Amino acid sequence: MRVLHLSDTHLGVDRWFRGAPTEWSRADDHLAAMRRALAPAFAGEVDVVLHTGDVFDRSRPHPRVIAAALELFTEVARIVPLLLMPGNHDRHGLSWHFSALPAGLTVVDKPCALQLAGLRLAAVPFLRDPAVWAAAAAASCAEGVDLLLAHQCFDGSTVPGFVFRPGEQPDTLGVQHLPRGGPVVLNGHIHTPQELRLGDTRVIHVGSTERTSFIERAEPKGALVWHADGGHVHRVDTAPRPMVIVRGPGDLRTVEPEALVALGREARTLEMEAEVASRGGWVASWPKPSPQMPLFG
Ligand SMILES: [Mn+2]
DSSP states (O other): OEEEEEOOOOBTOOOOEETSOTTOOHHHHHHHHHHHHTHHHHTTOOSEEEEOSOOBSSSSOOHHHHHHHHHHHHHHHTTSOEEEOOOSSSTTOSGGGOSSOOTTEEEOOSOEEEEETTEEEEEOOOOSOHHHHHHHHHHHHTTOOSEEEEOOEETTOEETTEEOOBTTBTTEEOGGGSOTTOOEEEEOSOOSOEEEEETTEEEEEOOOSSOSSGGGTTSOOEEEEEETTTOOEEEEEOOOOOEEEEOSGGGGGGOOTTOEEEEOGGGOSHHHHHHHHHTTOEEEOSSOOOTTOOSOO
16 A cells, blocks of 8 residues: 655745846746656556645636646546545635545545545544544544544644744644554655654654645655555655745856845845846745736746
8 A cells, every 4th residue: 555645835926036037937846846756656666646735726716727736636546546634724614625536535624534445534624723623533534544644733843943842822732632542644745755753653754745835945845655554655756847046146156047135134135136136036026916816827
């Protein structure tokens, strides 16, 4: 049994970059990254695909974003069963986006236990209150499960420059919130890939498939294939678009063509922007992006 786990695809992200072709949108990158993350499914190398939330960047995505996503989900679901679960960005749930679901696509908006491709799963979409999460996870795991799907911060979850701790951030889960018996937890929410152990429980954070912020500029992005027999994991790299921060002339050599570039506060000059453009970089807009930008060309 091989499980393809992906998360935080943030489809429909709209960030604006000067120098990028007008027909390009950052949303294209996120859709392409999701397609690359699904490569093992298209190659027939996995038995089930599980998405642990933040499928879309916004709770009310543009209809074109939903249509493009549904087309991709339908392609996958023709090959292997695919499950989607909402994250905090999908805060009104996911099922209302789709008037009909193709065969093979399961959308779970509420905590539940279910069987998929012979796996016993518990799925608990994002919940802000740890006590409520703990009760939902315990109920969903009561009959025994192979995997618990989550979209949360856990004790020790780390993003660049920050470690989550229960009590310090009100929605962070500790070992006391986990169900007894410790099924492996496949987790989303945290965009930095990592694995934690809380008591007896392995909590695998797959990370996101593309970068949504310059904070993530040095992180690998992708999906993972989890082998139920043996429990080992291998990563699928989605080759995210390069992102760099330019704080001065010395950083210009790090700018590759078609890279996304943020100018540090001290480097926000028209001259520096021209230097970045001459190297083919695309500059994150400052101050605020225009709300009028197109989503798909
Ligand atoms: Mn996310």
